[in-house]
Amino acid sequence: MKILVTGGAGFIGSHLSVALVKAGHDVRVLDNLFSGKRHNLGDVRGDVEIVKGDCADPRAARKAVQGIEVVYHEAAVPSVARSVDQPSLSHRANATATLEMLNAARDAGVRRFIYAGSSSVYGERKESPKRESMEPKPLSPYAVGKLMGEHYLRIFHELYGLETLTLRYFNVFGPRQDPGSPYSGVISLFTTALLEGRTPVIYGDGGQTRDFTFVANVVAGNLKALKARGLAGQSVNLATGRSVSLKQVLAAIAKQTGGVAKATRKPARKGDIRHSLADIGLARKLLGYRPLVDFETGLRRTVDWYRQAYGA
C-alpha cells in the first residue's frame, strides 16, 4: 500500500515507518524536522520518500497526500507542559495541522486516516481505568488540541465517508525518544540523567501513575488498524492496561543503570494528571490488539538504547 506517515522522522513516526517498510509498504514521510531527524529512519532511510514540510501548511499537506491510500497522522508537538507555556504553538501543531491533513486527504481521495490521539483528553476524570465511553475533560491546551483532532476525524467520516480512527496513546516510551528538552517524556529524562550522573527532577510527590506503553506496542496497534474493518470515526485507547508510579519508574531505571533512585522535588506541573490507566478492551475488540512487550522488557530495551546513544 502507498502510505503517508506525518511526523515520520520523529520518535513514534519513525518506528511506525520502519515497520511499514519492513512489511512491504511504500512509505512517504511528511515532517517539518522541528523535532524529527532523518537519521531516526536508520536502515530504511533510503527506502522512504522524505518530504520536508509542515502539516499545518495546506500546500505542503496537499502535495504530501497525492497518490496516498492511507495516512498515519503522527506529527505533533507532544507535550502537556509545553502547551501550557505556548498554547498557540500547540494548537497549530496539533489541531490546525490535523484539520489541514484531513482536508487534503479528503480532496485527494485518501481511503483511511489514522490519528495519534492522546490519553491526556481524559483530563480531570477521576474514574479508573479510562474508558472511551467517558466524556473527555481536558486540562491542558495540548489535550484540547488533540481532542479537537478527534472530533474532526469523526465528522470527516460522517460528512465525507473517510475511514477514520483515533488511537489514544498512553505515555509512549522507547528508543529514539528525544530527551533534549525539559518537555521531553519522563522516561527519556530520567534515563539520560541517571546515565550521565545527574539528579532527575520529580514534579509533585512522585505518586502520580501512568500506563507507560512501549513504542513497539503502539506500532503493533497501528499495524492492526491498517487492516481492521469498520473504521468509522472511533476513538480507541492504545496502552497496556497496567499502571506504574513515577517513583517506581525511577527505581526501575536506577536498578538498570546502576544509578541512585534519588530526585530533586519540584512543585507539580500545571495541567498534570494524577492517575492515568487505560481499559484496552475496545482496542482488543475493534482491532484485535494486544500488547506484545511488557513494561520491564520495554524499559530494559530503552535503557540499553540510551546507554549506546548517550552513555559514557
Ligand code: UD1
Ligand atoms: C502526556 C499524556 C500522553 C501524551 C504526552 C505527550 C497524560 C496522562 N498523558 O503525558 O498521552 O502523549 O503527554 O507529551 O496526559 N515529570 C517529572 N519529571 C520530569 C518530567 C516529567 O516528574 O522531568 C512528570 C510529569 O509532571 C508527569 C509525569 O512525569 O506527572 C509524566 O510526564 P510526561 O512524560 O511529560 O508525560 P505526560 O504529561 O504524563
